[in-house]
Amino acid sequence: MFRALWSPRLVGLHLLAIVAVSAAGWLGLWQYDAWQAARAAEARDLASAEPKALRDVLGPDDPYPGDAIGQPVRLEGNWVSEGSFLVSGRELGGRSGYWVVSPLAVCDNRCGQAPAAPSTPAMLVVRGWTPQPELPAAPAGEVRLTGWLQPPEDTGRPDPDPGDEVLPEVSVADAIQRVDRDLFGGYVIAEELTATGSTSAGSESAGSAAGLDPVTPEALPEPETFTSLRNLLYALEWWVFAAFALFVWWRWCRDVVQGEQEVLPPGSTDGHSEPVVPMRSTSEDRVASRS
Numbered sequence: 001m002f003r004a005l006w007s008p009r010l011v012g013l014h015l016l017a018i019v020a021v022s023a024a025g026w027l028g029l030w031q032y033d034a035w036q037a038a039r040a041a042e043a044r045d046l047a048s049a050e051p052k053a054l055r056d057v058l059g060p061d062d063p064y065p066g067d068a069i070g071q072p073v074r075l076e077g078n079w080v081s082e083g084s085f086l087v088s089g090r091e092l093g094g095r096s097g098y099w100v101v102s103p104l105a106v107c108d109n110r111c112g113q114a115p116a117a118p119s120t121p122a123m124l125v126v127r128g129w130t131p132q133p134e135l136p137a138a139p140a141g142e143v144r145l146t147g148w149l150q151p152p153e154d155t156g157r158p159d160p161d162p163g164d165e166v167l168p169e170v171s172v173a174d175a176i177q178r179v180d181r182d183l184f185g186g187y188v189i190a191e192e193l194t195a196t197g198s199t200s201a202g203s204e205s206a207g208s209a210a211g212l213d214p215v216t217p218e219a220l221p222e223p224e225t226f227t228s229l230r231n232l233l234y235a236l237e238w239w240v241f242a243a244f245a246l247f248v249w250w251r252w253c254r255d256v257v258q259g260e261q262e263v264l265p266p267g268s269t270d271g272h273s274e275p276v277v278p279m280r281s282t283s284e285d286r287v288a289s290r291s
Contacts, residue, residue, distance in 0.1 A: 013249065013252060013253075014249070017245055017246065017248075017249035020241075020242070020245040021242045021245050021246055024238045024239065024241045024242035024245065025238070025239065025242050027238040028234075028235045028236070028237075028238035028239040028242065029235070030235075031234040031235035031238065032235040049071070049072055050072070051072035051073055051074040051146045052071065052072070052073055052074070053073070053074060053075070054073045054074065054075040054106065054123070054149070054184075054188075057071055057073055057149060058073075058149065058184060058185065058186055059184075060106075060121035060182055060183075060184050061182075062185065063185060064151040064152070064185050064186050068149055069149075069150065069151060070148050070149070070150070071148070071149045072146060072147070072148055072149075072191070073146070073147065073148075073149045073188060074144070074145070074146045075104070075106050075123060075144075075145060075188070076106070076107055076142070076143070076144040076145075076196065077104045077105045077106040077107045077120075077122075077123070077142070077143065078104070078105045078107070078141065078142050078143075079102060079103075079104055079105075079138065079139040079140050079141060079143065080102070080103040080104065080105050080122055080138075080179060080181070081138055081140065082138070082178065082179065082180070083102070083103045083122075083175065083178040083179035084100070084101065084102040084103070084135060084138045084165075085101055085135070085165050085166065085167050085175065085178060086098040086099065086100060086101070086130075086133060086135055086165055086166045086167070087099040087101060087126075087166070087167050087168070087169060087170055088133070088166050088167070088168055089168065090129060090215075092129045092213060092215065092216070093213075095131060097129055097130055097131040097132070098129070098130050098131075098132070098133055098166070099126045099128075099129060099170070099215065100126070100127045100128050100129070100130055100135065100136060100212055101124050101125065101126050101127070101170060101175075101187070102124075102125055102127055102138060102139060103122040103123070103124055103125070103175070103179045103181075103183070104122055104123050104124075104125045104143070104145075105120040105121070105122045105181065106120065106121060106122065106123050106184070107120065118180060118181055119181070119182075120181065121181065121182040121183065121184060122179055122181050122182070122183055122184070123183070123184045123186075123187065123188055124170060124172070124175055124183060124184070124186075124187035124188070125145065125147065125187065125188050125190050126147075126170070126187060126188065126189040126190060126215055127139070127190055127212060128190075128212025128213055128214055128215060129212060129213040129214070129215050130212055130213070133166055135165045136211070136212065141195055142195070142196045143193050143194065143195055143196060144193065144194045144196050145188070145190050145191075145192065145193035145194070146190075146191050146192050146193075147188040147189050147190040147191045147192075148188065148189045148191065149186055149187075149188055150170070150186055150187050150188070150189060151185075151186050152170060152171060152172040152173075152185060152186055152187060153169035153170045153171055154169075154171050154172060154173050155169060155171075157169050157171075159174065170187050172184075172185060172186075172187075189215050190214075190215075191214070
């Protein structure tokens with residue numbers, strides 16, 4: 001009965017199904033690649049945009065704005081002497097290491113060399129990357145910096161050793177237990193900093209003063225899923241069409257096989273074999289001849 005599936009009519013159907021599924025699958029992959037390319041382009045454009053003042057993007061008591069992931073910002077303040085920590089599991093150049101994070105008391109105007117008041121809110125700043133789980137000395141003084149704003153990583157990931165200076169993520173909820181002041185609802189990956197006090201040595205790349213490797217834009221989180229959503233929906237549409245073409249092909253083949261089974265004569269196994277006639281014994285033949 002399966003010989004019917006290779007009739008000239010159905011061979012054409014098989015070829016048509018192969019072409020339709022292959023074309024739809026390829027078009028879906030093309031749209032998916034376009035979606036990923038658009039997301040990457042948006043992330044590059046935002047990371048290289050003109051920095052905005054931090055207060056214009058995020059206030060100390062504001063929820064994190066969903067469209068500001070990776071937004072370059074500029075801010076100024078005094079380093080807080082306590083509260084620095086490491087964040088484990090951070091990649092840079094194919095190596096695994098740690099981010100060095102320190103709080104910066106943010107001032108709307110010049111803060112001066114005196115320590116910031118306890119009521120001054122602080123921003124967590126990723127100063128750089130280190131391959132060793134050793135926390136560098138905390139920075140001091142007044143600084144002006146630019147960097148990329150990121151939302152907090154408060155996912156509730158457990159800390160295997162709460163007593164050390166290493167955290168599994170940049171968590172505002174965990175950091176606020178180390179810093180005796182309010183914290184902004186996000187953090188900044190520093191790109192460039194300038195000491196603004198009497199000991200100013202000019203601008204430096206982030207982390208260079210402490211012997212750290214600067215964190216690059218490649219380390220920024222992935223852009224939003226809904227960036228260039230139309231391309232993603234087109235990809236899903238083509239893949240649904242491919243699945244529908246497979247279903248139509250399977251249904252047609254099943255109907256052909258079932259139709260062949262319904263027209264087979266009793267006792268036959270396919271459309272090309274003769275019916276099987278049961279053989280009679282010799283005694284039955286003698287009785288039949290006498291009668």
